[in-house]
Amino acid sequence: QVHLAESGGGVVQPGRSLRLSCTSYGFTFSQYALHWVRQAPGKGPDWVAGISYDGSIKYYGDSVRGRFTISRDNSKKTLSLQMNSLRPDDTAVYYCARDAAGYRSSRWDYWGQGTLVTVSS
Amino acid sequence: QSALAQPASVSASPGQSITISCTGTSGDVGGYNDVSWYQQHPGKAPKLIIYAVDTRPSGDSNRFFGSKSGNTASLTISGLRPEDEADYYCSSYRTGDTLVFGGGTKLTVL
Numbered sequence: 001q002v003h004l005a006e007s008g009g010g011v012v013q014p015g016r017s018l019r020l021s022c023t024s025y026g027f028t029f030s031q032y033a034l035h036w037v038r039q040a041p042g043k044g045p046d047w048v049a050g051i052s053y054d055g056s057i058k059y060y061g062d063s064v065r066g067r068f069t070i071s072r073d074n075s076k077k078t079l080s081l082q083m084n085s086l087r088p089d090d091t092a093v094y095y096c097a098r099d100a101a102g103y104r105s106s107r108w109d110y111w112g113q114g115t116l117v118t119v120s121s
Numbered sequence: 122q123s124a125l126a127q128p129a130s131v132s133a134s135p136g137q138s139i140t141i142s143c144t145g146t147s148g149d150v151g152g153y154n155d156v157s158w159y160q161q162h163p164g165k166a167p168k169l170i171i172y173a174v175d176t177r178p179s180g181d182s183n184r185f186f187g188s189k190s191g192n193t194a195s196l197t198i199s200g201l202r203p204e205d206e207a208d209y210y211c212s213s214y215r216t217g218d219t220l221v222f223g224g225g226t227k228l229t230v231l
Contacts, residue, residue, distance in 0.1 A: 035220070037167075044124070044210055044225040045159070045167060059218040095166055101173075106157040106212040106220050109178065111166035 002026040002110045004096050009115030012086055022079040022096030022112055029077040030054070033103035036070060036081050038092035039114075048094070049081065052103040059103075064090075086119045093117075125150060125211055125223035132229040137201050141226045143194040143211030149221055151192035155214040158187055158196045162207045171196060198228070206230040 008020040022034070036048040049060045049070040058070050069082040079096050093116050097108035126144040133139045143150065143158075150156055156174045159167035169178055171187035174194060184205075186197040194213075198205055211223040 044208075045161075045212075045222045047212075047220040047222065050220065061219065101155075104155075104214055104218060106155055106214055107169065107172040108157070108167075109169050109172075111168075114166060 002098070004098065004110055004112035006094060006096055006112045006115040009094065009117045011118045011120060013121050014087055014119055016086055017082070017084045018086060018117060020081040020083065020094055020115060020117070022081075024077045024079070024098075027098070027110075030074040033099035033105070034072065034079045035097045035099055035108060036068075036079075036094060037097055037108070037111075038090075038094045038117075040089075040092040043092075045095075046092070050099065050103050051079070057103055083117070086117075088119045091117060091119050123221075125213060125221055127209075127211060127223040127226045129224070130227045130229065132231055133201055134231045135201050135203060138197060138199040139201065139228065140195050140197045141209055141211075141228070143196070143213075143223045145192050145194075145213060145215075145221075147192060148217075149213040149215040150189065150194050150211075152216065153214050154189075156187065156189060156194040157212045158185070158194075159210045159212065160205075160207050161210065167210065201230050203230050 003025040035050040067085045093114040095114045098110040100109040101107040158171035161167045175187040
């Protein structure tokens with residue numbers, strides 16, 4: 001059974017960094033593109049970043065480009081999100097999601113349970 | 122990036138049908154057959170219910186229908202049930218290797 005599990009969330013001060021991880025089970029990790037999607041409290045989802053199955057292509061939303069870096073380790077079946085220069089408006093639940101169709105797709109068939117990131121002084 | 126436009130809320134009684142619209146531009150909804158719809162219950166992750174405009178994931182309910190005309194996609198839910206009460210979001214690929222969501226529609230089953 002496919003399972004994604006995020007970790008690494010917490011409370012962090014503005015301007016600091018945080019690294020999120022997403023571990024996977026139940027599917028061939030190296031065959032799928034993956035994404036990070038976040039959702040601020042009471043708001044709709046907001047796509048953050050995506051990465052191709054082999055990690056060769058990465059792309060980012062406008063609000064995080066230059067501050068966040070997505071990466072993956074296929075040998076460890078792990079997706080990561082390095083978040084630098086965090087701002088209060090980065091506060092959200094961060095989800096990892098599997099792309100069922102390829103890196104340029106909104107077809108995300110499995111999601112993790114999310115990890116909460118709170119940016120506050 | 123600006124969100125796709127959805128009505129904030131819609132309501133109907135059990136057994137009735139509703140349609141939720143999702144309006145974008147030729148750079149996203151209108152230009153690609155990559156529109157997906159997600160259902161989200163409180164405290165849960167979004168769940169994919171429609172992809173590629175009108176395709177349901179295997180085994181999912183056949184009460185959900187997707188369509189598209191020009192720059193507007195639509196989700197129709199027939200035979201409403203109490204468990205359909207949730208937030209619904211559309212999403213689409215956008216030119217420039219970006220993915221964008223709609224602002225969301227809260228469905229109330231009266």
